[in-house]
Amino acid sequence: MKLSSGTFARITRCLGLSTAIALCGAAAGNAWADPPGRVGRISDVIGQVWFYNPDAGEWISAQRNRPLTSGDRLSTDAAARAEVRIGSTTVRLDSGTELELRQIDDEHISLELHSGSVAARLRDNESVREFELITAEGRFQTQRAGSYRFDRLDEASHLTVWSGQALYEGPGSALTVNSGQRAEFWIAPDNRAQYSITEPVRDEFAAWNQDRNRSDDRSASTRYVSPEMTGVEDLDRYGRWEQAPEYGAVWFPSSVPMGWAPYGMGHWAWVSPWGWTWVDDAPWGFAPFHYGRWAMVRERWCWVPGTYVRRPVYAPALVAWVGGPHLSVSISVGGGHAPAVGWLPLAPREVFVPTYRVSPTYVRNVNITHVTNITNVTTIVNNPQTVVSQTDYRNRRFPHAVTVVPQSVMANRQPVGPAAAQLRDTPEVRRFAQQPVHQVALSAPPVSAPPVVARRMQEQQQRIEAAKPGVAPAPAPAAPPSPSRAGNPPRGGFAPAERRGRDARDEARSVPVAPNAPVRATPPAAQAAPAQPATVVAPQPQPQPAARPPQAPGVPPAPVQTPPSRNMTPAQRQAAPVAPTAPAPQAPAATPPAQRPAPPDAAANERRGRPRDVQPPDQRGRPQTEAVRQQPAVPPRPPETAVAPAQRPNAQAQAAAQAQAAAQAAAQAAAQAAAATARENARAEEQKKRKAEEPNERDQRRGGRQQAN
Structure with missing residues (x-):
């Protein structure tokens, strides 16, 4: 129940200020007790699609017509697709995708893409204002009704605007993507967002979405x-x-x-x-x-x-x-x-x-x-x-x-x-x-x-109570793996050692910052602390991500820094040791922004290998609810073969193992960087050669037509 300012003024004049405040408090309490009036629906399932519900605590096969609400997740296997309807909003998942429904209620549709590809269609301005999608690289907010595509591959996020307009917000940066554009975003070692603009991808997933949209337009x-x-x-x-x-x-x-x-x-x-x-x-x-x-x-x-x-x-x-x-x-x-x-x-x-x-x-x-x-x-x-x-x-x-x-x-x-x-x-x-x-x-x-379900609800209530200030948080019990998902690789994030190797390669091939691009200082990561209630941070103006500087005439453009691909097996990622890393360098600035405290689930994000502060402040001033912020950790798919935990080595052996792992990671990163540079140079030489041969080919075709005439 919502009261306008005029209604509140009339109530105040008639009943007095104290009575009016009591009535408004009662109305707010009643509204808080009500469940949301809007849900999602699994409208179509093609192939093997998995569904995760926090109450059950395990992955099960997704079924058509299953209602979806805040905290649910969907995951598609190879050659599988899924479609979700939330009112007039349509969300479609490609194969190899994991999507989390962070919040669905009467005023918000907040999704988080962990991996894969997702397409969304928003039909009216009201749906546009309510929709947002979050990845580890930042937040995407739609600004106009239209069709959009979001991809998260190899620690980079891609936004394709088939029609409409969307805004990307990352660490210390923001960028508007217009209709007909495709933008790639990734986070550099200095914790600043980088981007590149390319042409939209036309693949089977895009064609499937277009066919579905045309079918929806004929609804009576x-x-x-x-x-x-x-x-x-x-x-x-x-x-x-x-x-x-x-x-x-x-x-x-x-x-x-x-x-x-x-x-x-x-x-x-x-x-x-x-x-x-x-x-x-x-x-x-x-x-x-x-x-x-x-x-x-x-x-x-x-x-x-x-x-x-x-x-x-x-x-x-x-x-x-x-x-x-x-x-x-x-x-x-x-x-x-x-x-x-x-x-x-x-x-x-x-x-x-x-x-x-x-x-x-x-x-x-x-x-x-x-x-x-x-x-x-x-x-x-x-x-x-x-x-x-x-x-x-x-x-x-x-x-x-x-x-x-x-x-x-x-x-x-x-x-x-x-x-x-x-x-x-x-x-x-x-x-x-x-x-x-x-x-x-x-x-x-x-x-x-x-x-x-009753046991999961009790455990969730215990975690909420333990997260209150002054109460030591108890470790959440591990959910038993689902037998039906045995043999599938684990999902979500990378091992810390793998991320350090990629950071080393990014430092070697970082894209220079544009001379006129404004730079904001990035504070170091906050130390782990007991979970405290999250505070809402006022939105701040965001500069655009750093783009490539203009090249001199006659000089070929430098290759764009692209995120590396996954090159470690699941067993290697689990067994990779953790080496100490130095904090990221800071860019000088006159007034650095206020540091935001770590959310309650920062430890879970760190275990998944994603940055701790992946959720920028809400530019619309909409605070996230406590129930959404304190979702229990989702168990990954069980690996193909279980590995018994090794005994803990002594301090010297552990330090030697960490040093050896760091050296191997650095060597592997250098080899990857050299291979990527060689591929880019070969591609550039091939393009040069093709351009040089184009005039001769045109002359030959023109001569052939003249002889035929």
């Missing part, structure tokens, strides 16, 4: 629902729109099996902070199960979106729960009876009662498309069981509308369809469907959170 569903409704893009391909006298615009799915009913083919997943969330099996099964209502029209199920709302509020599942001690089903294995749980789709104009903590404002907003005159909001929040017991759910009378399964199916997140089909015509379920509503209606499912 946005005439009936808002484009900010996540999942609306699939309705045109899998159904048709019609007009119903009682409900207005309704949508009929084109192909469903015999006896199909809403919320009958899929599974339940635990998604914080909403709790139990429905994940449907149908390719179109996102928007119709998280927005609107379902009704029976002309003996067919149809989806009723309701009143047009610019940005409707997401719900985990718009169902009414039934069960309790009166509902138990027979089980074939072992005999006896097992506790069961049931649900049915809400009909138009029936109130959705959230099973999670919300404010009265949230109850109104999540029901506004179908219920506008909610008079018992306080009862819904404080005593939801009274509301559901007094509601006569109209869809109960239709065949197969009530889905009943054993509680173990829901708790174990198993497919609902097979279990529901076995129990649909049993005497227990038929008798249960005929009982009065006040005896069977429930305000929440009688199934608690999965044990793994």
